[in-house]
Amino acid sequence: QSVLTxxxxxxxxxxxxxxxxxxxxxSNIGAGYDVHWYQHLPGTAPKLLIYGNTNRPSGVPDRFFGxxxxxxxxxxITGLQADDEADYYCQSYDNSLTAYVxxxxxxxxxx
Amino acid sequence: QVQLQESGPGLVRxxxxxxxxxxxxxxxxSSDRHYWSWIRQPAGKELEWIGRVYTSGSTNxxxxxxxxxxxxxxxxxNQFSLKLRSVTAADTAVxxxxxxxxxxxxxxxxxxDSWGQGTQxxxxx
Numbered sequence: 001q002s003v004l005t006x007x008x009x010x011x012x013x014x015x016x017x018x019x020x021x022x023x024x025x026x027s028n029i030g031a032g033y034d035v036h037w038y039q040h041l042p043g044t045a046p047k048l049l050i051y052g053n054t055n056r057p058s059g060v061p062d063r064f065f066g067x068x069x070x071x072x073x074x075x076x077i078t079g080l081q082a083d084d085e086a087d088y089y090c091q092s093y094d095n096s097l098t099a100y101v102x103x104x105x106x107x108x109x110x111x
Numbered sequence: 112q113v114q115l116q117e118s119g120p121g122l123v124r125x126x127x128x129x130x131x132x133x134x135x136x137x138x139x140x141s142s143d144r145h146y147w148s149w150i151r152q153p154a155g156k157e158l159e160w161i162g163r164v165y166t167s168g169s170t171n172x173x174x175x176x177x178x179x180x181x182x183x184x185x186x187x188x189n190q191f192s193l194k195l196r197s198v199t200a201a202d203t204a205v206x207x208x209x210x211x212x213x214x215x216x217x218x219x220x221x222x223x224d225s226w227g228q229g230t231q232x233x234x235x236x
Contacts, residue, residue, distance in 0.1 A: 034214060036222035045115075045226040046207070052214040057224065089158060091222065099173040100148075100221060102158035 003028055004090055004103035011109040012080045020106045022073045022090035028101060030071035033093040037066055037075045040087045049088075050075060077108070085110050113137040115208050115227035123202075123234050129195040133208030133227060140186050141166050146211040147191040148223060149182060151204040159204075163211060163221075164191055198234045205229040 005023045012018040022035060029035060037050040048057050050066035053073065065076040073092075077084055090103035119131035133147070140147060149161040162172035164182045172180050176195070184191040195202060209223040 032217045034216055034218070034220035034222075036220075038223070043228070045228040046209075046223075047226075048222065048224050051212075051222045051224070052216060052220060055214070091158075093218075093220065097174065099175070100160040102160070104157050 003094055003097065003101050004092060006088075006090060006103040006106045008104070009107045009109065011111055013111045014080055014082065016080050017076060017078045018080060018108060019077075020075045020088055020090075020108070022075070022103050024071050024073075024092060026071065027096035028071075028092045028094040029068065029073060031095055033095075035066070035068050035073035036091045037064075038089045038091065040089065042087070046089070080108075080110055082110050084108055113210060113225040115210065115225060117206060117208050117227045117230040119230065119232070121231055121233060123198050123232060124236055125199055125234055126197055129193070129198050129202060129232055129234070131193045131206055131208075131230065131232070133191050133193075135189045135191070135210070138210060138225070140184050140189050140191055144212070146213075146221065147182075147184060148209045148211050149193045150207045150209055150223070150226075151202075152207070152229075153201075153204040158207075161193065161195075161206075200234050203232065203234045205231050 010018045034052045038046045040046040053068040088106045094101045114136045123129045146163040148163040164184045181194045207229045208227045210225040212224045
């Protein structure tokens with residue numbers, strides 16, 4: 001069972017803004033560990049979207065925005081596009097489990 | 112462009128050892144700036160970090176799997192490998208290899224900046 005909880009699904013129309021939450025606890029996000037975000041289309045390599053809570057790797061459009069506060073983090077996608085349809089995962093470190101941990105995953109659907 | 116490619120048997124018998132190799136191109140496993148990790152995802156479940164290896168050969172493992180796992184690196188071939196012994200049906204999953212990088216903020220943080228596309232491994236007799 002994952003220690004990082006995400007909503008199973010979110011949806012939005014093209015051009016709209018959606019937000020995905022990642023809720024942790026005091027031994028991971030609440031302990032000050034950064035949150036990173038990945039986009040995954042089944043059958044393909046997962047892609048890093050955000051690292052260190054807010055940083056975008058080269059090539060990731062600024063429509064993707066990461067934030068963190070307390071024991072939670074969020075990924076916002078603005079100007080939703082059809083090719084944003086994918087699964088999204090958050091990731092952090094848990095010092096109680098002494099392991100890198102992933103969120104439960106969120107499927108984004110573009111209506 | 113960094114590319115990682117997993118290879119190995121897609122079917123493993125129960126109680127046997129699962130062995131996978133990740134071949135890296137566009138980057139070097141000799142780099143002292145990166146770690147090399149294995150991650151898996153059973154069908155319908157979340158991603159699980161298995162462990163990582165550094166160019167020196169030093170390793171860190173997920174405590175939930177540590178007693179059964181060995182991860183090693185072969186810098187001469189630019190590859191790293193996973194061995195998981197005494198497998199059961201619960202080890203059936205898509206296995207990914209990934210490159211890890213570090214960002215230091217209030218703590219040392221590790222994230223996966225390049226991934227392979229994954230390989231399905233089924234444990235069945």
